[in-house]
């Protein structure tokens with residue numbers, strides 16, 4: 001289990017009671033009072049949630065980036081379906097309030113699930129009643145389509161007068177070889193990444209934001225994930241992906257502040273004055289990468305290890321003993337490099353990419369089987385970086401043409417978003433974009 005607070009993040013801001021603590025201690029009836037603040041003073045130490053269960057919503061950065069990666073994901077991309085700027089701004093304000101409450105383990109509104117009377121639709125769908133905050137983080141991002149036309153939607157209008165405020169590096173991803181993008185799993189004007197240690201808490205959060213957005217936004221696509229495929233702090237052990245390999249060993253982590261400054265956080269000099277709202281934020285690349293599980297499972301162990309370039313058990317670079325040993329790409333055996341020229345870790349390593357780093361924060365997914373008896377499983381790749389065009393695109397271009405892993409991958413969803421910095425007290429999601 002990870003540390004309660006990720007280094008570099010603002011402290012946990014809430015000491016309120018969790019849903020589980022309240023229900024367990026005092027019953028449903030007290031939830032309303034507590035959520036409104038009335039019962040807080042009566043909380044005893046025994047009733048209070050363990051502090052590691054709540055991740056602070058506000059701070060210099062949004063939570064959910066360098067936060068120790070939680071176990072579960074519900075990622076949602078929304079289309080904005082109105083031209084009414086005021087309606088969108090009003091929704092973002094209501095979303096902020098609800099999101100902050102849910103990350104504290106509270107309902108979207110005080111007693112919203114059952115306390116609004118028999119003839120009012122509940123303001124909280126209720127499936128998280130009794131569950132703790134579960135380290136829920138909600139991270140918002142804005143897609144290129146919000147700022148006007150994009151290559152996939154050339155006829156789109158600049159509906160909200162944001163064209164001049166588009167950050168320089170926020171474009172749609174280019175097409176890459178061997179991908180089969182499904183438009184119904186790609187793009188989106190707004191994204192919300194919900195991560196939590198309880199899947200029901202993450203699903204509840206997205207469901208309620210979608211419900212609140214009726215008439216203003218609609219869900220374009222969403223993806224559930226489990227079993228994080230990256231470590232984002234040094235305190236976390238390395239998880240495994242659906243090919244059975246340790247994934248995230250050489251990731252950028254919360255403690256690597258120099259790397260974060262160089263490769264993740266957007267700097268003032270990265271944008272003109274009109275797009276300074278993104279300074280201190282980052283960009284997110286999301287790709288649904290289906291993995292051809294059955295052919296992979298028929299490959300022998302040596303083949304699998306040569307495709308990745310690491311051992312399957314320990315996760316050590318080929319030619320080394322331990323997971324965190326540095327790879328040596330010059331070792332040869334019988335005249336051939338021990339880490340093949342087509343190995344994934346050789347091609348993705350910073351030494352082979354002008355030093356480029358990404359902060360990976362992806363998840364495994366399995367969406368049942370596909371009707372042919374094949375698992376619809378893979379890796380929902382999420383990576384944060386300071387400039388998609390200078391970091392992700394060149395690396396992915398190289399991988400798509402030379403990486404032996406590509407034979408087993410079918411990328412079928414893709415999207416890019418600008419992720420604003422964190423909120424100060426009283427601020428709302430998107431405030432500096434819309435009001436700056």
Ligand SMILES: C=CC1=C(C)c2cc3[nH]c(cc4nc(cc5[nH]c(cc1n2)c(C)c5CCC(=O)O)C(CCC(=O)O)=C4C)c(C)c3C=C
Nearest residue numbers: 241245246247248249250251289345348349350379395396
């Ligand atoms: C364009 C970026 C990347 C994509 C897309 C990608 C897909 C992908 N990766 C794995 C499995 C592993 N990746 C590993 C390392 C690794 N991968 C990338 C980038 C992309 N991966 C980077 C930058 C790195 C780090 C390279 C390094 O510095 O050594 C590893 C090894 C362990 C680790 O360091 O994380 C594995 C395993 C899959 C299965 C996949 C698509 C489904």
Ligand SMILES: [Fe+2]
Nearest residue numbers: 247344345348
């Ligand atoms: Fe990788």
